[in-house]
Amino acid sequence: xxxxxxxxxxxxxxxxxxxxxxxxxxxxxxxxxxxxxxxxxxxxxxxxxxxxxxxxxxxxxxxxxxxxxxxxxxxxxxxxxxxxxxxxxxxxxxxxxxxxxxxxxxxxxxxxxxxxxxxxxxx
Numbered sequence: 001x002x003x004x005x006x007x008x009x010x011x012x013x014x015x016x017x018x019x020x021x022x023x024x025x026x027x028x029x030x031x032x033x034x035x036x037x038x039x040x041x042x043x044x045x046x047x048x049x050x051x052x053x054x055x056x057x058x059x060x061x062x063x064x065x066x067x068x069x070x071x072x073x074x075x076x077x078x079x080x081x082x083x084x085x086x087x088x089x090x091x092x093x094x095x096x097x098x099x100x101x102x103x104x105x106x107x108x109x110x111x112x113x114x115x116x117x118x119x120x121x122x123x
């Protein structure tokens with residue numbers, strides 16, 4: 001499910017958080033799907049449960065996860081992502097798209113990639 005790279009400079013909890021976010025964004029983990037318990041995930045990855053708890057809390061703060069006391073953590077609906085996170089991502093997108101345009105990537109190619117991510121066809 002997740003791969004950890006102990007040579008990566010990022011803390012382990014960030015790798016877990018980023019890996020889970022990627023699984024949610026790509027649809028591997030569906031909206032409303034229950035995430036593994038902290039203990040289960042920690043056992044699977046052979047890491048401290050506090051590390052998993054920290055990753056889950058960070059994902060909840062970003063709006064990717066919600067918790068139900070006594071039931072666990074679940075993937076939030078797409079609308080659950082907080083507006084600040086959405087704005088940060090849009091700013092990153094604008095900067096990256098601007099750099100790609102500067103480097104000669106056409107607007108049509110960028111549009112085709114966005115359409116492919118939506119599951120549509122490029123025009």
